[in-house]
Amino acid sequence: SVLQQAGRNPSQNTLNKYWTSQTTSLNFDDFCAILKQEKPATKNELLEAFRKIDTHKAGYILHDELCKILTTRGDKMTWEEVTSIINQADFNCSGKLDYNKFCELYLATSEQCCRAARARLQTDPRLKQQHLGNQSGDFTLPGPKPSPRPSRKAD
Numbered sequence: 001s002v003l004q005q006a007g008r009n010p011s012q013n014t015l016n017k018y019w020t021s022q023t024t025s026l027n028f029d030d031f032c033a034i035l036k037q038e039k040p041a042t043k044n045e046l047l048e049a050f051r052k053i054d055t056h057k058a059g060y061i062l063h064d065e066l067c068k069i070l071t072t073r074g075d076k077m078t079w080e081e082v083t084s085i086i087n088q089a090d091f092n093c094s095g096k097l098d099y100n101k102f103c104e105l106y107l108a109t110s111e112q113c114c115r116a117a118r119a120r121l122q123t124d125p126r127l128k129q130q131h132l133g134n135q136s137g138d139f140t141l142p143g144p145k146p147s148p149r150p151s152r153k154a155d
Contacts, residue, residue, distance in 0.1 A: 050099035060096040
């Protein structure tokens with residue numbers, strides 16, 4: 001969840017690489033090292049993934065195709081989560097997802113969120129200390145491994 005808030009979208013394999021059965025906590029420096037290794041997706045990477053789905057090379061994906069993929073493959077999303085994405089991304093109400101525009105929106109939104117988070121931390125030192133601790137502080141995560149799916153609250 002924290003990696004997603006930092007603009008990453010880790011797979012379960014990626015999470016397993018850093019969070020093993022022996023891992024009980026990560027300190028801030030560990031987290032920063034992970035962020036440096038796991039770069040956010042680039043526009044070209046996102047477009048390449050969409051092009052694999054777009055078998056007709058039309059520049060768009062039908063909503064039905066997107067729903068089927070997101071609810072049946074990988075980290076499966078709920079219909080409500082997919083509907084939320086589609087409602088925000090159907091720029092011309094055509095029933096098609098223009099994935100080039102969607103990638104631009106996704107990357108712009110991600111960068112905007114990162115800038116807002118950095119600004120908030122810089123203006124409120126108490127918030128920084130409260131949520132991040134200092135660089136030698138440990139973050140202990142209770143319970144099972146974190147899920148790579150975004151929380152519904154974030155949607």
